[in-house]
Amino acid sequence: TCVPVQKSEKLLQLTVDLGSFGIRTILSGVAQSCTPESLIKTQGLFVVNLPERKMAGIMSQGMMLFAKKEDGKL
Secondary structure: OOOEOOOOOOEEEEEEOOOOHHHHEEOOOOOOOOOHHHHOOOOEEEEEOOOOOEOOOOOEEEEOOOOOOOOOOO
């Protein structure tokens, strides 16, 4: 799932199935570039060996990586 984080213009909250690493909650600051609908059922690159970090009152259990195209889009 992917939903906007309340009271944040930048954060999206993703619930991601990472197979043997389990289901994780990951916050990503891409709300100004991506809609929640565009990220659902999309494969991505995730870093999950990071310490948990609290953002906007929610614990994030990893990081989603993005690349930027020449036109500036993610």
